[in-house]
Amino acid sequence: MTIADVAFTVAHRLRDNYIGRDRGAEYSVLLRSARDAGYDLIPLAEFYARERSPDRAVQKLLVLRHDVDIRDVAGNERFRSIERAIGARSTFYFRRSTAAAHRRLIGDLLRDGFEVGYHFEEAAVLAKQQGLGCRSQVFGQRPAIEELFRRNCAKFRRRWNPDLVSVASHGDWINRRLGFENHEPLSPGLLAECGLLFEAYGDDIVGRADVYVSDVARSPARWAGDYGLAEALREARDPICVLTHERNWFTNRRANAEADLDRLADGFRYRLRRGRAAP
Numbered sequence: 001m002t003i004a005d006v007a008f009t010v011a012h013r014l015r016d017n018y019i020g021r022d023r024g025a026e027y028s029v030l031l032r033s034a035r036d037a038g039y040d041l042i043p044l045a046e047f048y049a050r051e052r053s054p055d056r057a058v059q060k061l062l063v064l065r066h067d068v069d070i071r072d073v074a075g076n077e078r079f080r081s082i083e084r085a086i087g088a089r090s091t092f093y094f095r096r097s098t099a100a101a102h103r104r105l106i107g108d109l110l111r112d113g114f115e116v117g118y119h120f121e122e123a124a125v126l127a128k129q130q131g132l133g134c135r136s137q138v139f140g141q142r143p144a145i146e147e148l149f150r151r152n153c154a155k156f157r158r159r160w161n162p163d164l165v166s167v168a169s170h171g172d173w174i175n176r177r178l179g180f181e182n183h184e185p186l187s188p189g190l191l192a193e194c195g196l197l198f199e200a201y202g203d204d205i206v207g208r209a210d211v212y213v214s215d216v217a218r219s220p221a222r223w224a225g226d227y228g229l230a231e232a233l234r235e236a237r238d239p240i241c242v243l244t245h246e247r248n249w250f251t252n253r254r255a256n257a258e259a260d261l262d263r264l265a266d267g268f269r270y271r272l273r274r275g276r277a278a279p
Contacts, residue, residue, distance in 0.1 A: 041088030075246030131273030
């Protein structure tokens with residue numbers, strides 16, 4: 001990537017984070033279009049159960065997922081409000097760093113039949129805390145990652161959702177730098193031990209979808225691979241799994257600024273620890 005490409009991407013990111021328009025109406029139109037086309041709009045846990053039912057209904061499925069990466073309470077409340085108005089339900093995955101800010105929303109989601117899951121990142125956390133410098137060093141910490149995951153799942157269940165059944169791997173900047181995913185060190189046995197039915201990126205979910213659509217894209221693109229929910233609906237794909245993030249649909253300048261500052265501080269701390277850890 002050239003310097004011009006980087007500057008172009010950064011400029012669009014700044015525009016989207018601090019000047020961008022509200023896309024709530026667009027999200028509502030997409031969901032209404034799906035509903036009117038005969039799709040049932042459901043959370044991941046319900047999709048998991050339906051796919052294993054001998055009485056699997058023939059109704060088309062749109063499986064909705066939100067990863068709550070930042071403390072944008074207003075944005076995530078908008079997601080819930082839009083979905084409730086349409087008769088949809090979805091899965092919200094909260095990081096340990098974002099759950100507390102959303103405590104009231106979590107209660108509302110559980111009351112309304114939405115799914116609340118844990119957006120985990122233990123491998124990334126340990127990599128940054130210990131100043132690890134490569135993928136092999138991360139996997140050398142597998143026992144510590146697994147133990148931290150056990151403890152954090154138990155804490156999430158005690159504090160936020162006693163009926164926790166699923167988790168989703170968070171994608172952090174350190175994952176891209178060191179070349180690993182947070183779900184890689186975890187085994188199916190560990191998930192079962194923690195009382196979990198599935199991990200959202202696993203074959204139980206993504207592997208059973210006709211198409212997986214994500215809004216994780218390099219700005220100014222709206223959807224990864226330039227293939228969005230509108231295209232999937234137009235082609236009548238079924239089932240469709242879609243991942244969205246509040247930051248890509250609603251502009252909360254304060255929450256975005258907090259997230260950007262957290263990212264800068266995170267990188268600075270890692271560089272200090274990496275410098276001390278390097279031989």
